[in-house]
Amino acid sequence: MKHSSVRCIAVVSAAVVLSVSIAGCTSSSSPEQTATAGGSGSAVAAATTCGAVSVIFANLQSADSDFRAGRITEAEWVAMTNLAKTDLDGIRRFRDWGLQDELSGLTDYMTTHEALPSGARFDSTTDEFGGLQNDMRDACEANGSPVTTFATSGG
Numbered sequence: 001m002k003h004s005s006v007r008c009i010a011v012v013s014a015a016v017v018l019s020v021s022i023a024g025c026t027s028s029s030s031p032e033q034t035a036t037a038g039g040s041g042s043a044v045a046a047a048t049t050c051g052a053v054s055v056i057f058a059n060l061q062s063a064d065s066d067f068r069a070g071r072i073t074e075a076e077w078v079a080m081t082n083l084a085k086t087d088l089d090g091i092r093r094f095r096d097w098g099l100q101d102e103l104s105g106l107t108d109y110m111t112t113h114e115a116l117p118s119g120a121r122f123d124s125t126t127d128e129f130g131g132l133q134n135d136m137r138d139a140c141e142a143n144g145s146p147v148t149t150f151a152t153s154g155g
Helices: 002-026 043-068 074-092 100-112 127-142
Strands: none
Touching (some): 043 074, 043 127, 100 127
């Protein structure tokens, strides 16, 4: 049962990043739509980033809470945590998406901090990472596209 929840989260995450990627490629925005927070790009491009980040943050939140509650193993937690970095790196490849400065802050943190003994590439529970998540939330809120997280598992 534990593995199916991780598999489900991984599939949902991949599907969302793919669909948001396609939407980002096909969306058009007028020059007067300008993102109101960090980085460059239109409000539509920032909203696309905020939607994708919502899923990634929700998956991280679920991984942390499920691991603490004993619903997933450490290996599953590591896989879900590492998937967040892979997903954010994928979003950064779309340079025309909004809020690149905030994305850079998150991915730079994940890259420059030493991996945990468990194998996780970064620690998502630190105050520093929480502050970077808040920076992204604030930028999305200022853009009118708030980051929304939800529980993907019970507990």
